[in-house]
Amino acid sequence: MPMFNGRFVQRLVVLTGAGVSAESGVPTFRDPDGLWEQYDPMDLATPEAFRRDPALIYRFYNSRRARLAGVEPNAAHLALARLQREFAGDVFLVTQNVDDLHERAGSPQVCHMHGELLASLCGACGNKRPTDQPFDGASACPACASRGSLRPDVVWFGEIPYFMDEIEARLADCDLFIAVGTSGLVYPAAGFVRTARASGATAVEVNLEPSDTASLFHLQRRGPATEQLPALVAELLS
Numbered sequence: 761m762p763m764f765n766g767r768f769v770q771r772l773v774v775l776t777g778a779g780v781s782a783e784s785g786v787p788t789f790r791d792p793d794g795l796w797e798q799y800d801p802m803d804l805a806t807p808e809a810f811r812r813d814p815a816l817i818y819r820f821y822n823s824r825r826a827r828l829a830g831v832e833p834n835a836a837h838l839a840l841a842r843l844q845r846e847f848a849g850d851v852f853l854v855t856q857n858v859d860d861l862h863e864r865a866g867s868p869q870v871c872h873m874h875g876e877l878l879a880s881l882c883g884a885c886g887n888k889r890p891t892d893q894p895f896d897g898a899s900a901c902p903a904c905a906s907r908g909s910l911r912p913d914v915v916w917f918g919e920i921p922y923f924m925d926e927i928e929a930r931l932a933d934c935d936l937f938i939a940v941g942t943s944g945l946v947y948p949a950a951g952f953v954r955t956a957r958a959s960g961a962t963a964v965e966v967n968l969e970p971s972d973t974a975s976l977f978h979l980q981r982r983g984p985a986t987e988q989l990p991a992l993v994a995e996l997l998s
């Protein structure tokens with residue numbers, strides 16, 4: 761059984777945030793060049809904003825979706841995919857990110873708690889459909905054909921993240937929790953470290969700088985995810 765930090769570890773939970781995709785060229789939210797430094801999230805990432813100005817929201821998410829075609833997974837995504845393939849135990853990857861870079865890096869399992877840019881959701885029939893194309897208020901739902909009811913399948917502020925039951929169960933049962941590239945400012949993800957620690961897990965933070973919840977982690981691996989994560993994965997697989 762693998763050892764880490766002097767303990768046997770068998771069940772891992774890895775949480776990623778925007779920092780894991782930063783070195784691929786996908787903007788984060790709260791870094792100096794982050795999305796929420798340029799726009800007010802209350803104007804772009806709430807159900808109220810969508811009702812108020814759907815055309816603006818369609819444009820914002822269509823442009824973010826289109827930009828995904830021009831970026832590639834980085835060494836951090838690849839390291840996590842390697843960990844999931846080779847680790848002699850269980851690895852549950854949950855991401856706050858809505859990009860598809862974990863999948864494109866080869867991760868066999870990815871839990872998108874905040875949804876996915878590359879999917880549409882119909883407000884009329886609930887149908888979710890993968891798409892890499894732009895859509896707007898004139899687009900028809902591919903399932904029920906109603907128009908004006910499609911939205912990005914992204915969890916907005918004030919909405920309930922996806923898969924919380926499974927995530928909580930994994931956190932309650934893990935012995936190693938790794939948070940990569942997240943500021944620890946948005947709940948419920950920011951509280952995952954507390955749940956993991958309550959179940960006796962070792963908690964490791966991989967970040968350029970201390971997150972808002974840094975004091976709750978036993979270990980810090982300070983630096984770019986593309987350097988720190990491959991090193992951490994090599995340690996776990998050795």
Ligand code: APR
Nearest residue numbers: 777778779782788789790856941942943946967968984985
């Ligand atoms: N390597 C490691 N960490 C990095 C890197 C990097 N190359 N670049 C940035 N970071 C870290 C920053 O230090 C910061 O702690 O990534 C974190 C990015 O924080 P945020 O921009 O707040 O992103 P995130 O934590 O994912 O935001 C959570 O907020 O707006 C909502 O739904 C949105 O999922 C998002 C949630």
